[in-house]
Amino acid sequence: MSAEHHEESTVVVQPVDKAKVRLFMKVTLILFVITMIEFAIAFTVDAGILRTAVFIALTIVKAFYIVSEFMHLGHEVKTLIWSILIPLIFLVWLIIALIYQGGQVLLVR
């Protein structure tokens, strides 16, 4: 009992890492601003390939910040980064195949 109490009281709480928290706040601000830009584009620019491409690019920027900073992947070893990112290459094929397929279905509808 006394030993347990002793152990508990010796847990040393480190001070807040201010640089880290500042980085998180910066990332939050970036995500906020990008989403606001997306809104602005959605209401001012007419739909089209260019607008869609901009939306996808901005989404990938947001995804980069979430994965790299919030999920900390950017600070892991290179092998781990690549073993997560490289398998996603398969999606490129799936996107091309299914979008093409969808267009063909429309033609024969």
Added chain:
Amino acid sequence: MSSTAVVASDSDKDLWMGGNEPLKASYGKLMMWFFLLSDAFSFSGLLIAYGMIRFSHPAFQGSPDEFVFSQEYWPIPEKVFEAVPFLHGISLPLVFVGIMTFVLILSSVTMVLAVEAGQRMDRKGVEKWMLWTILGGLAFLGCQAWEWTHFIVGTEEGGRLLDGTFIHGANLSQNQYGPPNFAALFFFITGFHGFHVFSGVCLNFLIFYQATVGKLEKVGHYEMVEKVGLYWHFVDLVWVFVFTFFYLV
């Protein structure tokens, strides 16, 4: 004496059952990463299927101002999702879904602060930020419940089906807003994501509870917070993609 105990448990964490950890990541975190990779494929499958089905339907031709709901073409998302609670009858396209996006991003921020507190062995900090994260998750689920209800009940003007029946709202086979597939995909994609949010809230609560009763402190590290944190950020990440491909594009 006690500080050596903390160091010993730290180095235990760095060891897998047979030697040094690969990729400088603990077993739990590495497995969480590979689970999330597989989950990313599930969500990609759903979103790419959305793209395919959308491209297999005609798009609305003409000015967006003249848009009306019809079974003949795919609806413009911002014409469908334009309602906000307590502001009945006012057209506010994408405003509510924007609020949901910020709620989820903010809960991701509080989660990252919980992880940071855990790395400093700050139990009070972990409790505080985990609680905010759970509240953010519940707020998001509440918003989604409202969004679903509004989508299912429908708008006052309603819409006409191909056989001439007049209906309000949508279900898995009929849809006032456009082709039935649009509603089915809405239910599947946001539903699958919402279920992830729900399980994330449950996991967060479990870890919050373990931190509160001092279990994690006794274990000697707060790595569980980092693991559920990875899952929670992934849920946020998926929403960023759902937001773009379902609502914006």
